[in-house]
Amino acid sequence: MMRCEKLLVNSVLLLLLFNSLPVFAFNLTAIESYLLMSKKHDLKNNKREFLWTGVVTNKVDNLNKNWNRPAIENWGVSDRYPGTPGMPIPLVKPYSETDPSFTGPNGEHYGIEVEFADTTVAPREPNSKNVRLYSDFGQTGAETSGMTRAEIHIRSTLQDMKVKEGDTLWLGWSEQYSDLDMDKITTVFQFRNQPNEQTLAEAGFTQSEITELVNADINKGGPAVGIITTPINEALHYQFTAREGTTMNWRVPQGHTHLSNFPIKTNQWYDFIIQIKYSQSDNGRLRIWVYEHNVNSAVNYSINDVPEWDFHGATMYTYPSHYLSAIPSPEIRHGVYRHERVNSSEAIAEKDRFMTKYIGPLRLWAGAEDDGFEYVAPK
DSSP states (O other): OOOOOOOOOOHHHHHHHHHHHHHHGGGHHHHHHHHHHHHHSSSTTTEEEOOOOOOOOOOTTTTTTTOOOOSOOOEEEEOOOSTTTTOOOOOOHHHHHHHHTTOOOOOOOOSSEEEEEEOOOOOOTTTOOOOEEETTTTSTTTTHOOEEEEEEEHHHHHHHHTTOTOOEEEEEEEEEEEOSSSSSSSEEEEEEOOOHHHHHHHHTTOHHHHHHHTTTTOOOOOEEEEEEEETTEEEEEEEEEEEEEEEESSOTTSSSEOOOOOOOOOOEEEEEEEEEEEOSSSTOEEEEEEEEETTTOOOOOTSSSSSSSSSSSOOOOOOOOOOTTTOOOOOEEEEEEOOTTTOOOOOHHHHHHEEEEEEEEEEEEEEOOOHHHHHHHHH
């Protein structure tokens, strides 16, 4: 029987931090600066705003603004403190060494990049910046390993907001693509609820209990709710999906997926508003509004607009009977997560090598009130 005892959480965090410090010592200041500048707390505890801007405490240049990782790693930019698991390490070698004849479409130096405060594309809102995520299948062995990922993980923010099962969360953001993968599926948004080892430790599980759960693959499963781009009749469409079952044994029943009725365009801002009731049971709900942003007109979005998808059902994986549902494990992931190149032997054409996505401001509201729509709606 799993149990949740009161532990000294601060001590656990400190141990994790200091045990990891030597790995990240090369660039702690840069990483810390970016995380601080990307995370802005509202005065009220149920609101968060990520404008991707702020004061940077050290010089930003090509050596520290691009965070890179091999395709085989668990790639991500976490909103946790520097030195904790999940932070990226620049191990991907630059094109000057691996592919001297190639440069990315925006002058990229590496095969996987994440840039904060990028100015290549005008910001979606005044006084804000973008996050730019770039992935190239032509580097890091992605032709055969089957994936590249450039992601931002947001987990500790949801823990800080005390989001738990039964709660409702509103999310609003904008995204734009300058380059798209027209041939294969790409995940662009995920909502997860499988905990990692650190989450379990923070919740009070012992190391032996954590080992037992990890060996049972409780931390696997991928997104419980996700948005992907998928090719249909030589055009890309958004596909929205809610999985049912456990992290070890899930499925997508009929009625748990929806395709957008419009094709995705390059160089077009798409504004997303999502309402998710976080639940293992049928009382969960997922409403998604998607708008093509018109730069020449004022934004006038309303909760009375017909959503792209209104799903009723489970929005998280089901925990096994002996597993504590009180564990705070919701997580948001944004970025580009490119799939289905496994065992591909053919050469990848240059136009299909790369995908570039920009994320504008992101806002969160915890609460079922309709005011959440207005707060998170892109401005």
